[in-house]
Amino acid sequence: MKMTTKSTAIYLISVCCIVFFLWLGNEGDNPLAYTGSELQYSVGVLDSDYALVIREAVARTGIVASTPQIVMNRGTYTIDFKYETDETGNVVELWEMGSKIAGWTLEPGQNEFTVDFTLAKDAKQLSVRFNYTGKGSFIIQKVYLKPRTLFYTDTYFIIVLFLLLNLAGYFLYQRHLENPIAQDKLVDACIILGVALLAASPMFSTYLFNGDDLSYHLARMEGIKDGILDGQIPVIILPDGLKGNGYLNAMYPYLFLYIGAFLRICRVSIGLSYKSVVFMANLGSAVCAYYAVKSISKSRRTIILAVVLYTLMPYRFTNIFSRGDLGETLALTFWPLLIAGIYHIMLGDRQKWYYLVIGYSGILQSHILSIAIATGFCVVSALVFIVNIWKEKRYVEIGKAAGTAILLNLWYLVPFLLYYFSGDLNTGILRWSGYFEQSVNPSFLTQTISLYNKQYFSLGLPLLGCAGMGILYLVCEKKDNKSNLNKYLNYLLVMGFVLTYMITGYFPSMEISKNDFFNSILTMLQFPWRFLGPAGACFLFVGSIRLSESKILKPYKNLIFALLIGLNLLTIISVPADNTHMPYDDVTATASKGHDSKMAANIGIFYPHEWRKAGILDEELTTNVVVSDISYVRIYGYSKTGTKAQVSYISDTDGNYLELPILNYYGYRAHDENGKRVDIVEGSKQRIRIMTEGDGKEHTIYVRFGPVAEFIAADIISALTLVGIAYLYWRKKFPTKKVNAG
Numbered sequence: 001m002k003m004t005t006k007s008t009a010i011y012l013i014s015v016c017c018i019v020f021f022l023w024l025g026n027e028g029d030n031p032l033a034y035t036g037s038e039l040q041y042s043v044g045v046l047d048s049d050y051a052l053v054i055r056e057a058v059a060r061t062g063i064v065a066s067t068p069q070i071v072m073n074r075g076t077y078t079i080d081f082k083y084e085t086d087e088t089g090n091v092v093e094l095w096e097m098g099s100k101i102a103g104w105t106l107e108p109g110q111n112e113f114t115v116d117f118t119l120a121k122d123a124k125q126l127s128v129r130f131n132y133t134g135k136g137s138f139i140i141q142k143v144y145l146k147p148r149t150l151f152y153t154d155t156y157f158i159i160v161l162f163l164l165l166n167l168a169g170y171f172l173y174q175r176h177l178e179n180p181i182a183q184d185k186l187v188d189a190c191i192i193l194g195v196a197l198l199a200a201s202p203m204f205s206t207y208l209f210n211g212d213d214l215s216y217h218l219a220r221m222e223g224i225k226d227g228i229l230d231g232q233i234p235v236i237i238l239p240d241g242l243k244g245n246g247y248l249n250a251m252y253p254y255l256f257l258y259i260g261a262f263l264r265i266c267r268v269s270i271g272l273s274y275k276s277v278v279f280m281a282n283l284g285s286a287v288c289a290y291y292a293v294k295s296i297s298k299s300r301r302t303i304i305l306a307v308v309l310y311t312l313m314p315y316r317f318t319n320i321f322s323r324g325d326l327g328e329t330l331a332l333t334f335w336p337l338l339i340a341g342i343y344h345i346m347l348g349d350r351q352k353w354y355y356l357v358i359g360y361s362g363i364l365q366s367h368i369l370s371i372a373i374a375t376g377f378c379v380v381s382a383l384v385f386i387v388n389i390w391k392e393k394r395y396v397e398i399g400k401a402a403g404t405a406i407l408l409n410l411w412y413l414v415p416f417l418l419y420y421f422s423g424d425l426n427t428g429i430l431r432w433s434g435y436f437e438q439s440v441n442p443s444f445l446t447q448t449i450s451l452y453n454k455q456y457f458s459l460g461l462p463l464l465g466c467a468g469m470g471i472l473y474l475v476c477e478k479k480d481n482k483s484n485l486n487k488y489l490n491y492l493l494v495m496g497f498v499l500t501y502m503i504t505g506y507f508p509s510m511e512i513s514k515n516d517f518f519n520s521i522l523t524m525l526q527f528p529w530r531f532l533g534p535a536g537a538c539f540l541f542v543g544s545i546r547l548s549e550s551k552i553l554k555p556y557k558n559l560i561f562a563l564l565i566g567l568n569l570l571t572i573i574s575v576p577a578d579n580t581h582m583p584y585d586d587v588t589a590t591a592s593k594g595h596d597s598k599m600a601a602n603i604g605i606f607y608p609h610e611w612r613k614a615g616i617l618d619e620e621l622t623t624n625v626v627v628s629d630i631s632y633v634r635i636y637g638y639s640k641t642g643t644k645a646q647v648s649y650i651s652d653t654d655g656n657y658l659e660l661p662i663l664n665y666y667g668y669r670a671h672d673e674n675g676k677r678v679d680i681v682e683g684s685k686q687r688i689r690i691m692t693e694g695d696g697k698e699h700t701i702y703v704r705f706g707p708v709a710e711f712i713a714a715d716i717i718s719a720l721t722l723v724g725i726a727y728l729y730w731r732k733k734f735p736t737k738k739v740n741a742g
Contacts, residue, residue: 002177003173015162015163015166018162019159019162019163022155022158022159022162023155023159025155026154026155026156027154027155027595028147028150028151028152028153028154028155028156029147029149029150029151030151030595031080031144031145031146031147032070032144032145032146032151032595032596032599032601033142033143033144033145034067034142034143035050035051035141035142036050036051036052036053036065036139036140036141036142037050037051037052038050039052039065039066039067039130039140039143040065040066040067040068041064041065041066042060042064042065043058043060043064044058044064044065044140047139049141051139051140051141051142052065052139052140053137053138053139054132054137054138054139054140055136055137055138056134056135056136056137059134060132060134061132061133061134062131062132063093063129063130063131063132064130064131064132064138065129065130065140066095066127066128066129066130067127067128067129067143067145067601068127068596068601068604069125069126069127069600069601069604069605070123070125070126070127070599070600070601071122071123071124071125071126071218071222071269071270071599071600071605072119072122072123072126072151072599073119073122073151073152073267074119074120074121074122074123075118075119075147075148075149076116076117076118076119076147076148076149077116077117077118077119077145077146077147077148078114078115078116078117078144078145078146078147078148079092079094079113079114079115079116079117079128079143079144079145080112080113080114080143080144080146081106081112081113081114081128081140081142081143081144082111082112082141082142082143083106083111083112083113083138083139083140083141084111084137084138084139084141085106085108085136085137085138085139086108086136086137087108087133087135087136087137087138088105088106088107088108088133089105089133089135090105090106090130090131090132090133090138091103091104091105091106091130091131092104092106092113092115092128092129092130092131093128093129093130093131094117094126094127094128094129095125095126095127095128095129096123096124096125096126096127097123097124097125097240097243097244098125098243098618098621099243099623102117103131108136116148121240121641122222122225122226122240124219124222124240124605125604125605128143128145150267151269151595151598151599152267152268152269152272152598152599153266153267153268154268154269154272154598157263157266157268157272184300188290188300188303188304191304191307191308192283192286192287192290192307193283193286195282195286195307195308195311195312196279196282196283196285196286196311198312198569198572199282199285199286199311199312199316199317199572200275200278200279200282201572202317202321202572203275203278203279203320206597207596207597208271208274208275208597208598208600208603209320209321209324210324210603211319211320211321211322211323211324211325212322212323212324212325213323213324213325213326214274214324214326214603215324215600215603215604215605215606216606216607216608217257217274217324217326217327218270218274218600218603218605219238219241219247219605219606219607220238220249220252220254220257221257221260221261221264221270221273221274221277222261222264222270222605223235223238223239223240223241223247223249224238224249224254224257224258224260224261225260225261225262225264225265226238226239226240226642227239227249227642227643228258228261228262228265229265229642230641230642230643230644231642232642232643232705232706234254234411234412234415234711234715235249235254236248236249236250236415236665236667236705236706236708236711237249237643237665237667237705238607239642239643239705241607242607242612242616242618242621242663243621243622243623243661244623244640244661244662245621245622245661245662245663245687246643246662246663246665246705247607247611247612247663248419248425248611248612248665250412250415250416250419251368251416251419251420251425251610251611252327252368252611253327253364253365253366253367253368253412254365255365255366255412256277256280256281256330256365256366257277257326259276259277259280260273260274260276260277261273263276269598269599270598270599270600271597271598271599271600272598274326277326278320278326278329281326281329281330281333282311284330284333284334285310285311285316285332285333285336286307286310286311288333288334288335288336288337288359288362289306289307289310289311289336289540290303290306290307291337291340292306292336292337292339292340292355292359293306293307293336293340293541293544293545295340295344295349295352295355296340296343296348296485296541296545297544297545297548299545299548301547301548301557301561302544302545302547302548303544305543305544305547305561305564305565306336306540306541306544308565308568309462309463309466309540309543309544309564309565309568310336310536310537310540312568312569312571312572313332313460313463313533313536313540313568313571314447314458314459314460314571315332315457315458315459315529315532315533315536316329316332316533317571318457318458318529318532319332327366327367327368327370328366328367328369328370328530328533330362330365330366330367331362331363331366331367331370331371331374331533332370332533332537333362333366334358334359334360334361334362334363334366335359335363335374335533335534335537336359336537336540336541337355337356337358337359337362338355338356338359338360338363338374338377338378339359339492339537339538339541340352340355340359340541341353341354341355341356341357341358341359341360341401342356342377342378342381343485343488344356345394345397345398345401346381346382346385346388346389346394346398346488347385347388347484347485347487347488348484348485348488350392350394350397353397353398353400353401354401354404356378356401356405357401357404357405357408359374360374360378360401360405361405361408361409364405364409364412365409365412368416369524369525369526369530370530370533372524372525373525373530373531373534374534377495377534380495381491382398384491385491388484404721404725407717407718407721408718408721408722408725409718410714410717410718410721411711411714411715411717411718411719413714414710414711414713414714415708415710415711415714418666418710419611419665419666422666424613424614424686425610425611425612425613425614426609426610426611426612426613426614426615426616427610427611434513434522434523435509435513435522435523435525435526435527435528436505436509436510436513436522436528438526438527438528438529439503439504439505439507439509439528440457440503440504440505440528440529441504441505442504442505442506444457444458445457445458445459445464445500445503445504446458446459446460446461446464447460457503457529457532458532459500459532459535459536459539460567460568460571461567462564462565462567462568463536463539463540463543464539465543465560465563465564465567466539466540466542466543466544466546466564467493467496467497467539467542467543468543469542469543469546469547469550469553469560470489470490470492470493470496470539470542470543470546471493472546472550472552472553473489473546473549473550473552474490474493476552477550477551477552485545489541489542489545489546492538492539492541492542493538493539493542495534495535495538496535496536496538496539496542497535499531499532499534499535499538500531500532500535502528502531503528503529503531503532503535504528507528509522509528543564547560547561612663613663613664613665613686614686615686616663616685616686620685621661621685622661622685623661624638624661625638625647625658625659625660625661626658626659626661626683626684626687627649627656627657627658627659628655628656628657628658629656632651632652632653632656632694633649633650633651633652633656633657633658633692634649634650634651635647635648635649635658636648636649636650636698638660640661640662643668643704643705643706644702644703644704644705645660645662645702645703645704646700646701646702646703647660647690647700647701647703648698648699648700648701649692649698649699649701650696650697650698650699651692651693651694651695651696651699652694652696653694654692654693654694655691655694656691656692656694657683657689657690657691657692658689658690658692658701659683659684659687659688659689659690660687660688660690660703661687662687662688662703663686663687663688664680664682664683664686664687664688664689665705666708667705667706667708667711668680668688668703668704668705669703669704669705669706670688670690670701670702670703670704671701671702672693672699672700672701672702673699673700673702678690678701679691680703688703690703
């Protein structure tokens with residue numbers, strides 16, 4: 001049924017009204033403000049107006065208070081500071097990534113200070129700090145940060161997204177009029193989107209949940225954006241990381257972080273960019289569960305149950321809201337495809353071997369430790385079904401899947417393996433945790449999510465119910481079905497229980513760790529609860545399919561279906577919250593939670609020690625060029641943009657050197673003003689060292705990262721593999737018709 005002119009007009013007016021109200025709600029140009037009580041301070045007391053009062057009696061000089069560190073786009077901003085002081089010498093300072101970039105002295109007798117400043121590039125850890133002389137009184141009342149244009153473009157991004165969705169809906173509607181879409185497909189699409197939105201609903205809050213590793217993933221996303229602007233595709237080095245010394249990005253999969261990085265390039269806030277990636281992970285989990293189970297079972301009840309149980313699985317929410325582990329969250333997206341792919345390639349429809357390629361590649365491009373577990377899962381599965389593989393010559397499809405997966409991911413694997421085996425990275429810190437120390441008490445496996453304990457490692461009642469249905473079928477209906485699918489589901493049931501057992505304190509990990517080989521594996525895994533995701537995925541397949549096949553449960557199918565769905569929905573309502581229902585602190589909203597957390601002020605950015613050059617600590621990093629002897633070597637200028645740097649010097653004698661504030665990762669190269677290649681050697685604190693020309697003349701050295709021949713070759717192979725796959729898919733979907741001559 002076509003839309004009438006009247007309904008079309010009403011629809012367009014509604015769209016315009018929604019866009020208008022979205023625009024009215026724009027906070028991007030509002031000032032970010034802190035009262036004295038909202039600052040981070042080490043001394044002083046608060047008065048009745050929430051001002052921070054510092055007096056001479058504190059016997060303290062130097063930095064006494066600061067705003068939280070924020071991620072801020074390049075541009076011009078204004079600091080508006082309201083204060084009182086009766087002594088000269090107190091200073092307002094601007095700091096970025098641990099270095100002072102500007103400072104202004106406050107005059108007594110005034111009560112307001114206003115100054116403009118410009119950021120030439122995006123700031124990662126910008127903060128306003130207050131330096132106290134130690135004399136007299138210093139009262140910090142309010143600090144305002146005001147943008148000349150916008151802090152971020154979140155509202156405009158949402159408006160564009162809303163309009164694009166409406167446009168897509170319009171074209172789908174027109175297509176539906178010409179070629180009606182089946183109702184069951186429309187219902188399935190609505191369920192998938194609805195479950196994804198429901199899973200993301202806790203992130204609709206104006207604040208950002210601060211998980212254990214969140215600050216690192218924010219740093220990665222921000223750094224990938226910088227790397228793209230630097231011209232790196234793919235991004236190997238985060239150019240501004242570690243005070244501009246550079247941080248290695250190739251060691252942690254990052255393909256899906258390009259989504260957030262692209263939004264950051266469009267000046268969307270880092271908070272909304274991260275939430276967008278999480279939403280895509282939720283949507284991807286629902287889609288992958290849908291197609292994976294649909295490829296095995298034709299029961300719509302089974303498919304819908306799998307979508308809901310997997311997308312709302314408690315361990316996924318553990319990773320998102322407690323651990324802040326974006327890598328493992330993304331990896332869990334593809335486990336259903338991996339499990340379905342193993343079935344098809346070893347027992348089922350061998351033509352669907354590509355399920356394994358997609359699932360395995362998705363996990364590889366998300367989380368390294370997850371791909372190690374997935375590889376072990378594949379190997380064990382192959383050993384269990386080796387007879388069937390050999391008998392039906394399914395090793396051909398296994399070879400296709402393995403070869404395709406390797407070629408597709410060569411662009412990431414080559415840099416990762418090269419740096420990992422170079423021997424100069426701080427990889428030892430990865431083994432900081434004893435496996436048995438992190439084991440889970442089995443009594444907690446039935447919980448959903450606790451409001452009182454952030455570390456909630458649980459399968460949850462719905463997935464345990466799936467395991468129970470698998471046991472019931474195995475015990476009572478085993479003889480009724482001897483198909484390959486039945487064998488595989490029994491195998492998944494056993495694997496689910498084995499993985500769950502390995503999570504608990506009953507698993508003898510302490511004894512096993514006495515063996516050096518097994519201890520190396522356990523310490524590499526760090527945490528046993530990593531098996532919760534694969535175990536939950538195994539039980540998911542078993543329970544959802546068994547419910548549709550079981551003759552004993554047939555009279556109770558509707559009741560069990562509703563019960564499992566209802567129990568799983570409890571996961572959402574029990575997500576940890578700070579119990580603050582109002583998004584703004586007060587009527588004036590000087591520092592709303594939304595405005596603050598969009599720039600990660602409540603979280604910050606952190607570059608961990610794992611993939612730094614060995615032994616490099618934060619306090620050992622410098623932003624200045626270091627020379628061997630200042631009596632003979634003079635520096636006339638140093639600048640760095642992205643991974644490109646240049647330095648000019650004059651050296652009076654040979655045998656001297658200069659060291660740039662850049663960590664010497666493989667791939668950097670240098671040349672002089674004449675284009676002549678200059679050797680880079682390892683300097684002190686792993687910096688880039690350049691030997692100088694001692695002719696008393698001025699020389700300029702240019703340093704940049706890449707291009708690296710090995711990486712380019714791997715990129716080309718992966719790109720050609722992807723093009724080849726796309727071509728074969730196109731030929732299969734749209735075969736050319738033969739035309740008879742004559």
